[in-house]
Amino acid sequence: MFCYQCEQTAHGTGCVDRGTCGKTAEVAALQDVLLRRAMGLSVCALALARAGHPLVALDAFVENALFTTVTNVNFDADSLESLIGEANRLLAESRDAVGRAGLRNALFGPALAEGSTDRQALLVEAAEIGIDARRQNAGVDVVGLQELLTYGIKGMAAYAHHARILGRHSAQVNSFIHEALEALAKPVVAMDQLLALNLRCGEASLAVLALLDEANTGAMGNPEPTSVLMGHKPGKAILVSGHDLRDLASLLEQTAGRGINVYTHGEMLPAHGYPELKKHSHLVGHFGGAWQDQQRDFAAFPGAILMTTNCLMPPREAYSGRLFTSGVVASPDILHAPDHKFDAVIAAALAAPGFQEASPDRRHTVGFGHHAVTSVAGDVVAAVKSGALKHFLLIGGCDAATAGRSYYSDLAAAAPKDWAVLTLGCGKFRVIDRVEGNIGGLPRLLDMGQCNDAYSAIKVAGALAEAFGVGLNELPLSLVLSWYEQKAVTVLLALLHLGVRNIRIGPKLPAFVTPAILKVLVDNFNVMAIGTVEGDLAAMGAAA
Ligand code: FSO
Ligand code: SF4
CATH class of the missing domain: 3.40.50.2030 (Rossmann fold)
Structure with missing residues (x-):
């Protein structure tokens, strides 16, 4: 493996045997292949779009695939393998659609991949397309710019995903993601073209930030200054971490009247300012600090824990049985709550002791x-x-x-x-x-x-x-x-x-x-x- 996409990359240069984040070489390889399949899908989508037959059905899958490869989202080889299987199926279907439109000549590289799901074959493929191999062919600067663009659209995809589950999407955002992936599918692209694409990624990034703002405020109202208890109250408890406001809203609805207090963790703290979330009186406070404190915070939390997005760390035994993931987040042996349904999370919270006492009344305003x-x-x-x-x-x-x-x-x-x-x-x-x-x-x-x-x-x-x-x-x-x-x-x-x-x-x-x-x-x-x-x-x- 070679991965240098985040700040905690080993020795400040790259993770090679295992990620500092806990990602195994196998998971890293499967993520590289998934990204490559997304490139193939984008080549197909653009071939059709340019001929006037947009294939918008691929947009959500490509977003999810990219989001899945963001740092601290997915540590689970099996779920990555099944995503690659789904990508292979979509790629075969898309190729057929391109062929029917008489555009087969527009396809190249990853769009033509036969798409195995054999684990060994995928690992071999990963070695051929990884950063190491590409740096040998194209040089460190070209690959650096390719990766800057890759990470730009990975972040865009994460934000686009959040907007989409709140019912908003943008053709501008999705067509730029496809365009960037198509450029990344080419073995060599000139430095100035890559630079220009990175700057255009900035324009599309602004569009996705605006889209998500519209989605969040449209669904949850405009945030208003709100004093948040940075502590806890006696009672059964669920802790929600990550960025997904829709998951938090669904959980609050499903826990209404169940005698469970809901707390935010990490990036979920700002949720307390949204009228549609703060109206729930059982959203009582914020517990713990930022994501990197989770192993300490989750172990100390006497209830169920829901991780809705990155940043997930490899779970400790002290809390792994009461930790749940949702959305694109996955970790081996951790239960996943699908489709915004949180019955299992609620049952785990009721089975756990909850807080016995109130904390000091420390406050922060969001x-x-x-x-x-x-x-x-x-x-x-x-x-x-x-x-x-x-x-x-x-x-x-x-x-x-x-x-x-x-x-x-x-x-x-x-x-x-x-x-x-x-x-x-x-x-x-x-x-x-x-x-x-x-x-x-x-x-x-x-x-x-x-x-x-x-x-x-x-x-x-x-x-x-x-x-x-x-x-x-x-x-x-x-x-x-x-x-x-x-x-x-x-x-x-x-x-x-x-x-x-x-x-x-x-x-x-x-x-x-x-x-x-x-x-x-x-x-x-x-x-x-x-x-x-x-x-x-x-x-x-x-x-x-
Ligand atoms: Fe932080 Fe993690 Fe929000 Fe990131 S929780 S590090 S930039 O995922 O997304 O700020
Ligand atoms: Fe290393 Fe993980 Fe960061 Fe990649 S995402 S650079 S494997 S710590």
Whole structure:
């Protein structure tokens, strides 16, 4: 195997025997093959679409296949093998449709794959298409750009999946995913073409963030500032982690009146701000920290646990019997709750002891999405004009266990008292409790939501730029992002598409960003690695 798609890649260069995430070489290989099948399906879909016969039936499958290969989503070889079987079937059907349309000549590479499901044959195929083999043929820079695009569309697919289960999809988003996969199916593509595709991926990424915002707020209402208990109450309990609001909504409905309290974990914390979720009085609080704390948090949680998306870690025995996955998440020997039906989760919660006592009443306020913030835009603009509010500092993205991430906590704590701190993604757990006080009636810390709610930050920045009559880069706004997995790539590409400059990224730069790729990012966008807290704050303040 060779995988360097996330920040915790071994030695900062690549996982080769087994993933730091726990992914086995076999699972990595099957994920590579599944991605290759998705490329084949996209070649077919585009051949038909260009001839005026769109094959939209493939869109959802391709999204799910890509999402399945995101870090910490699927550790289960058997489920990957059955997805590959389904892909083979869809590919054969699609090829037939292409043939019937007289377009067989448009097919190439992975679209022509015969598609075995024999495990050994799949492992051999994986070795031929993997990053190692491709780097030998095309070089590290081309493959680096191919992978940047791959990770961009993996994140897009995850967000598109969430939007789709809430009833929204976008032809623009799906056709870009197909187009990117078609380009990735070609053995060699020129660097400048790959660069252009990556920038276009930013445009499509912005579209998918907007789509998911529409889906979430359409189904759940606009988030509103809400004080959340960061602890627990006595009683039976279910903990819901991941990003899938639809799963949480279904679980809340199915547990109504059952005497079970529901808690959020990790990236589910912002759910408390949505009117359609917070209306359930048994959604009582948030338990634990970010995803990388789950082995400690889940072991300490005396109820059932539902993991709706990444980031899943290999489960510990202490809680594996009361852990459930849903959606595209899978892990060997962990029960899966299909189709938003949670009877087994509820039974496990009732069988577990639950909390005996109440925790201290620690609180955190969520719900500062673009709707809430722009509705007080007048106050914010007045605070800036009066000099009470000097700077906006966005500290967010995805968190992980790797060293160097205390930078984000220290940065938040050291930010001047006349700076507002915006946060989002699971990176927020680094800044919660580090920023106190209010400016102009607003709290200094504004929690905007999940990682996809970077869209809210973009909307707010756009509204401020308009109010002050300046461009985004002229605002007193600094972006300091933490990255871990592929959704962070999607968000970064969306920001670059908007022309946002001077973004700081850490705790270290991705392994797939070669010096040549970094040079392009620096020359065009002045993207930079995080430095020291003091140095970065001084530079941000001076640039304001
Ligand atoms: Fe975090 Fe995981 Fe939301 Fe990521 S929970 S790391 S960017 O999946 O998606 O922020
Ligand atoms: Fe390694 Fe990350 Fe790939 Fe897992 S997802 S194998 S940790 S690079």
